Amino acid sequence: MKSTNSEKENKIPAIEIENLTKDFRVGMRGVKLRAVDNVSFSVNSGEIFGLLGPNGSGKSTTLKIILGLLRPTSGECRIFGKKSSDISVRSRIGFLPEAPYFYGYLTGRELVKYYARMSGVPSQKIEDATEDALALTGMTAAAARRVKTYSKGMLQRIGVAQAVVHNPDLVILDEPTAGIDPIGSAEIGDAIRVMKSRGKTVVLCSHLLGQIEELCDRVAIMNRGKLAVAGTLDEVLTQRDKQLAVIGPGTPLTPELCAELRERYGIYIEDVSQPRISLEKYFLKNLKK
Amino acid sequence: MSFLKKIFWIARNTFTEAARQKFFSFLVLLGGGLMCVSLSLTHFDFGDSELKFIADFGFGGIFLFGSVLSVVTSVQLFFTEIENRTALTMLAKPVRRGEFLFGKFLGVWLLLGVFVVLMCGVLAAVLAWRAGTVAEIAMARGLPMPVLNFDGIAVFAVFQWVRLGIVAAMTIAVASFAQTYLYAVVVSFVALLIGQLQYVLADFASEGKSQIWTKTLAEAATKFIPNLQLFNVGEALVLAPDGLSCGAIWSALAYGMIWIAALVFIGLWFFRSREI
Amino acid sequence: MRFGAAILCLGIAGALSFPFGEIAWKEVRERVGTFSPEALERSAGTGIALGTLGGFRTVLADIAWLRAFHFWGKRDPVDCMKYCDLAMTLAPEQLFFLENTANYVAFEFPVWEIRKRGGFLQVPENVQREIHKKALAEALEILHRASLADPENPQIYILAAQLTAIKTDRIYGVPDYAKSAAYYRRACECPGAPLFAFASYARFVGEHVPAERASAKVFLEACRERAETPARKHFFSELLTEYFASPANG
Numbered sequence: 081m082k083s084t085n086s087e088k089e090n091k092i093p094a095i096e097i098e099n100l101t102k103d104f105r106v107g108m109r110g111v112k113l114r115a116v117d118n119v120s121f122s123v124n125s126g127e128i129f130g131l132l133g134p135n136g137s138g139k140s141t142t143l144k145i146i147l148g149l150l151r152p153t154s155g156e157c158r159i160f161g162k163k164s165s166d167i168s169v170r171s172r173i174g175f176l177p178e179a180p181y182f183y184g185y186l187t188g189r190e191l192v193k194y195y196a197r198m199s200g201v202p203s204q205k206i207e208d209a210t211e212d213a214l215a216l217t218g219m220t221a222a223a224a225r226r227v228k229t230y231s232k233g234m235l236q237r238i239g240v241a242q243a244v245v246h247n248p249d250l251v252i253l254d255e256p257t258a259g260i261d262p263i264g265s266a267e268i269g270d271a272i273r274v275m276k277s278r279g280k281t282v283v284l285c286s287h288l289l290g291q292i293e294e295l296c297d298r299v300a301i302m303n304r305g306k307l308a309v310a311g312t313l314d315e316v317l318t319q320r321d322k323q324l325a326v327i328g329p330g331t332p333l334t335p336e337l338c339a340e341l342r343e344r345y346g347i348y349i350e351d352v353s354q355p356r357i358s359l360e361k362y363f364l365k366n367l368k369k
Numbered sequence: 370m371s372f373l374k375k376i377f378w379i380a381r382n383t384f385t386e387a388a389r390q391k392f393f394s395f396l397v398l399l400g401g402g403l404m405c406v407s408l409s410l411t412h413f414d415f416g417d418s419e420l421k422f423i424a425d426f427g428f429g430g431i432f433l434f435g436s437v438l439s440v441v442t443s444v445q446l447f448f449t450e451i452e453n454r455t456a457l458t459m460l461a462k463p464v465r466r467g468e469f470l471f472g473k474f475l476g477v478w479l480l481l482g483v484f485v486v487l488m489c490g491v492l493a494a495v496l497a498w499r500a501g502t503v504a505e506i507a508m509a510r511g512l513p514m515p516v517l518n519f520d521g522i523a524v525f526a527v528f529q530w531v532r533l534g535i536v537a538a539m540t541i542a543v544a545s546f547a548q549t550y551l552y553a554v555v556v557s558f559v560a561l562l563i564g565q566l567q568y569v570l571a572d573f574a575s576e577g578k579s580q581i582w583t584k585t586l587a588e589a590a591t592k593f594i595p596n597l598q599l600f601n602v603g604e605a606l607v608l609a610p611d612g613l614s615c616g617a618i619w620s621a622l623a624y625g626m627i628w629i630a631a632l633v634f635i636g637l638w639f640f641r642s643r644e645i
Numbered sequence: 646m647r648f649g650a651a652i653l654c655l656g657i658a659g660a661l662s663f664p665f666g667e668i669a670w671k672e673v674r675e676r677v678g679t680f681s682p683e684a685l686e687r688s689a690g691t692g693i694a695l696g697t698l699g700g701f702r703t704v705l706a707d708i709a710w711l712r713a714f715h716f717w718g719k720r721d722p723v724d725c726m727k728y729c730d731l732a733m734t735l736a737p738e739q740l741f742f743l744e745n746t747a748n749y750v751a752f753e754f755p756v757w758e759i760r761k762r763g764g765f766l767q768v769p770e771n772v773q774r775e776i777h778k779k780a781l782a783e784a785l786e787i788l789h790r791a792s793l794a795d796p797e798n799p800q801i802y803i804l805a806a807q808l809t810a811i812k813t814d815r816i817y818g819v820p821d822y823a824k825s826a827a828y829y830r831r832a833c834e835c836p837g838a839p840l841f842a843f844a845s846y847a848r849f850v851g852e853h854v855p856a857e858r859a860s861a862k863v864f865l866e867a868c869r870e871r872a873e874t875p876a877r878k879h880f881f882s883e884l885l886t887e888y889f890a891s892p893a894n895g
Contacts, residue, residue, distance in 0.1 A: 104644065147461045150644055167463050175461035181453035183382065185389035197378050198462045242458060252461075425703035546647075568670070592659035593652065596666060602673055613672055621669035624662045631658030635651045642647065 092161045094250045094281035095123040095146055100155035102141050115141040117305040118155070123298075125160075125249070128272060128282045130292040133302035139285050140178065142302070143254055146283075147175055159250065171200050174243035178255040178285075180235070184228030188219055188238050191227055192245050199246030213245040216271055233264030240271060244280075251275055254285045269295055293317075326355070375464055376472040383476025387442050388483070396438050397484060400430040401491040408495060419503055420496060420515050421608055427492035428525075428603035431485060435533045439481055440557045443540035447473045448553050451645050466641050474541050474633055481533040489526040493519060496607075521606035524618060531625035532600035536561055538632035539595075545639035564597035571596070595628040706736035713746075722754045733791075740800050743791050751784035751808050781812045802832035803842055810849070822853035830864070840880060843868065851888025862889045 102116040116138040123129040133139050144150040145157050148164045157164040160172060182191055192210045201209050214220045217237040222230065230238065236256055243251055253272070257265040265288065272282055272295055286292050292299060293313060300310040309316055327333055333352050341347040387393055407426035447470070450456040459469055500517045507514050540557040547553035574588035599621050606612055713728035729746040736742060755776045762768045768776075788805045795801065806828030809821055829846035832838050843865065850861040862885065869881035 144457075144645075147457075149457060149460055167465060170461060170463040173461060175458060177454045177457045177461075179454070180458055181455050182458070183386045183455070185386050186382070190385075194378065194382050195458070195462065198375065198459060198464055200463055239458070246462075422703050429702070429704065542651075568674070592663070593655040594659075595662070596670065599666060599669055599673055605673070617669045617672040620665040620667075621673070624665040624669060627662040627665070628658055631654055631661075635654050638650060638654070639647060 092125065093122040093158075094125045094160060095129075095283070096156075096158040096161075097121055097142070097146075098156045100142065100145060100157060101153050102138075102145060102150065103153045114305055116145070116152075119302070119305075119307045120155075121300045121307060121310045123281060123283060125281050126276070126279055127297040128276055128284060128295050130296035130299035131283060131285045131302070132289070132292060132299055133308075136304075137302040138305040139302055140254065143175075143252060143283075143285065146252065147173065171246065172249045174199075174246065174248035174251040176236070176239040176243045176251075176253045176256055179258060180239050182227050182235065182238065182242075185226060187224055187226055188230070188234075188241075189214065189223040191238060192223075192241050195242035196245040199248075201246050209245050209247065213241040216244060216274060217241040218267055218271075233260035236260055236264070236268065237271075240268060244275065248280070250281045250283070252283045252285075255287065256284070257286060257288055257291060265291060322350075372465070372468050375468045376475065379459075379464070379469060379472025380475035380479060383446050383473050384479045387446055387476065387480045392441065393438065393480065393484070396434045397487055400434040400484075400488050403430045404488075404491050404495050408499065420500060420517060421604070423495055423499060424492070424603060424607055427488070427495070428601075431488045431492070431529050432532070432601075435481060435484055435488070435529060436536055436558075436561055438484055439477070439533045439536040440540045440554060440561070442480060443474075443477050443537045444544050444550060444553045444557070446477060447541055448544035448547060448550060451643075452550070456645060460645070467637050470541065470545070470637050470640050471633065474538060474636070477537045477541075478530075478534050481537060482530050485526050485529045485533065489522050489529075493522045496522075516608055516610045518607055518609075518612060521608075521612055524613075525603050525606045528600045528602060528606070528621065531622055531629070532597055534629050535564070535595055535597065535625055535632065538629045538636065539564070542632045542636040542639070545636040545643065561597070564595050566598075567591055567594045567596040568598050570594070595624075599624060702735045703739075706732045706739065706742065709735060710742060717749060717753065720757045720760075722757055725749065726754075733787075737791070737794055740798075740804075743788070743801070744804055747784040747787050747804060747808060750787060751781050751812055754783075755780035777812065781808065784808055797835045799832040799835035799838040799842060802828045802835065803839075803845075806832065806842075806845065822849050823857070826850050826854050826857055826861075830861070833864070833868070840877075843881070844884060847884040847888045858889065865889070 098120050100116055100119045101114070104113045104115055105111070106113050119138070119142065131139050131142065141150065145152050146159065146164055148167070148170060151165065159166075159169045162169045183194075186194065189210060192213055193206055196206045196209050196213075197203075211220070214223050217240045219234065219237050219241055222234055227235070227238065236258075240253065240256060243253065253268075256268050256272075260268075269291060272284065275282055284292060284296060296313060298310070298312050299316060301308045301316075333349075338349045338352065341349065404423070404427045407423045450459075450473075456469065460466065496517055497519075500515055503515050536557075539560050540553070543556045543560065544553040547556065570587045571591045574584050574591060602613060602621075709728045709732040713725050713732060716725035716728060719725075726746075726749075729742065729749065732739075732742045733746060755773075758776050758780075759765060759768050759773055762772075765773070785805055785808065788801050788808070792798070792801045792805075806825045809828060810825040826846060826849040829842055829849060832842040833846055847861065847865060850857045865881055865885055869878055869885070872878040872881055
């Protein structure tokens with residue numbers, strides 16, 4: 081019976097957004113500004129979903145509506161089948177806002193415990209939940225220090241710890257790697273992979289497209305409040321009209337050979353270059369302890 | 370978790386955060402130091418008793434620094450949290466806005482209670498120390514013995530706590546719709562000053578000389594502003610032989626509690642529809 | 646809409662708290678020595694704003710008095726009075742400020758005024774008298790205002806009586822003993838009046854105001870009846886014997 085319920089639950093999308101629109105009134109005259117314009121998409125349970133877009137594209141507003149912090153002007157937003165304004169659903173969500181400021185005079189451990197209490201973790205489980213969240217984000221060693229002494233990367237990681245301390249089913253991370261070095265960024269990436277392996281749904285908002293590409297199963301790209309595209313990375317990125325071949329070493333791919341291949345076999349080679357690894361990969365390979 | 374528990378933890382966290390800040394320690398040291406310094410300034414006094422001079426320093430310090438603490442801490446722990454997105458992390462949890470705001474208020478009020486108790490403790494110690502010497506001099510010269518009512522200091526502490534509670538509630542109400550830090554601080558201080566001078570409006574309204582429309586306007590205004598001078602009773606409670614009647618004390622406290630409840634409710638009213 | 650609801654809420658709080666506020670304020674008002682609207686009009690300024698912040702009144706009043714004293718040294722009646730007013734407003738219960746302000750106004754200011762107009766030899770005597778008369782009236786007005794705020798304080802009437810007696814005696818040579826006696830009588834009627842007020846009243850009436858003698862005698866006899874100690878009874882008997890030639894019975 082339990083497994084049937086669980087299966088049913090897995091079929092319910094973690095997030096369903098339908099025709100979502102949000103207008104703000106700005107200035108003394110209350111001029112209408114449309115931040116989100118008729119957006120629809122869904123996030124499946126257990127996937128890592130990337131929400132992308134340039135600054136001012138409406139990502140943060142959409143996230144706030146998902147979290148029930150803003151009311152939509154029109155349209156609907158459901159979390160695990162319940163309205164996002166329903167406060168009970170928030171115990172299933174963990175959230176890290178962009179560039180957050182936490183209570184600087186608390187220690188990291190006190191901070192995570194406090195958020196655990198606020199998330200409704202039973203008091204007998206608070207210690208374990210706190211230590212687990214600190215371990216997941218690699219913050220155990222620094223947990224006794226006051227938050228105001230933390231570096232930017234540590235702040236982000238303690239932010240992730242507070243977001244996951246109550247073992248939520250849906251974790252929303254807004255720019256979790258903003259302003260931190262590639263090693264810290266990779267550690268957060270690792271934590272996200274662990275979350276996925278534990279069956280969590282992760283929504284990731286980031287400008288680091290490389291990281292999104294590496295982590296996400298599906299993405300949605302927003303622009304000027306509208307949804308530009310949504311789908312799996314393959315659906316979004318694959319150029320169906322082109323093919324890529326990796327030629328092994330020792331093959332002299334000269335212009336003459338390319339011309340011959342075109343003439344004899346109809347193979348059209350547009351460009352010839354030597355592959356190279358990304359700077360991020362080089363950084364991680366050579367500098368990570 | 371029940372809403373009371375959530376409010377308790379938010380209040381406790383707010384208190385811990387505020388009490389660990391240097392600003393709180395600074396104001397406590399400044400206020401306490403000022404009371405001690407007042408001992409060496411009594412030669413500035415003209416024609417009044419030394420104890421009254423010291424007590425006046427204490428009363429002034431408690432209200433002035435208490436008001437600064439009340440306004441600045443309330444704005445910092447409430448408005449700044451909205452600005453810094455800390456409130457987002459909290460409100461993304463199963464925490465209602467009312468629980469968040471009420472917890473914040475209680476945390477600040479608790480801090481103000483600690484401040485008032487510390488200040489009144491220092492004041493009582495300084496007064497007790499000087500009262501002994503003053504009594505000896507009075508006895509030697511055949512002058513009336515000085516009056517010093519320690520129970521009155523305890524009642525005074527409760528009065529100041531309620532008064533500062535009104536100031537904190539007022540600040541939270543302002544901060545709940547303010548768009549900038551400066552606006553929240555300035556408007557709160559102006560509201561505080563108006564509350565301190567509310568009785569002048571009431572006097573103006575009851576004066577025979579004023580015109581009808583100005584009287585009506587003044588009288589109406591008094592109904593919308595708490596009279597903070599009602600709690601300015603340090604001298605009557607501490608240095609007067611007969612103090613205040615129980616009826617007056619309980620009425621003043623009930624008056625303060627009604628205003629606190631109303632102002633917190635107004636804060637909540639604005640905050641619930643605020644887009645953060 | 647939102648602000649309208651907030652104002653409504655403030656109004657409800659005002660209405661609900663009003664009965665409690667009234668009970669407490671009746672008692673508190675007379676104890677805290679708050680400023681009257683007139684006082685605010687006279688000395689509006691930053692001092693008031695600071696003074697109303699719930700404390701430091703004595704300190705601020707003392708600082709204001711030091712400023713007043715500075716301008717007294719400079720013979721500047723306008724600025725001196727401004728700070729005297731501020732000191733009296735901030736600490737209306739301190740007799741020191743009231744007494745000294747009244748003395749400045751009655752004795753110093755007219756002399757400065759005469760000196761400013763050329764000195765005692767230049768200014769005609771009748772003009773000088775007018776200046777003094779006006780100064781005395783202003784000083785008595787200050788005391789009158791103080792008596793309205795604290796009507797049962799005998800010290801205020803004693804100050805007025807002394808001022809009237811000294812001023813009329815020295816300057817005009819036409820003492821207004823009746824006025825002095827009236828102020829002393831008012832002081833004697835206040836609870837806790839010092840014995841010298843009774844003595845001064847008896848002397849002024851007994852020696853200089855024959856029309857008041859009968860009334861004064863009855864008043865002092867009543868005081869003797871009410872006296873709680875033999876020493877006080879004896880004191881009143883002595884006064885009656887000395888100034889009204891009517892030895893005490895028993």
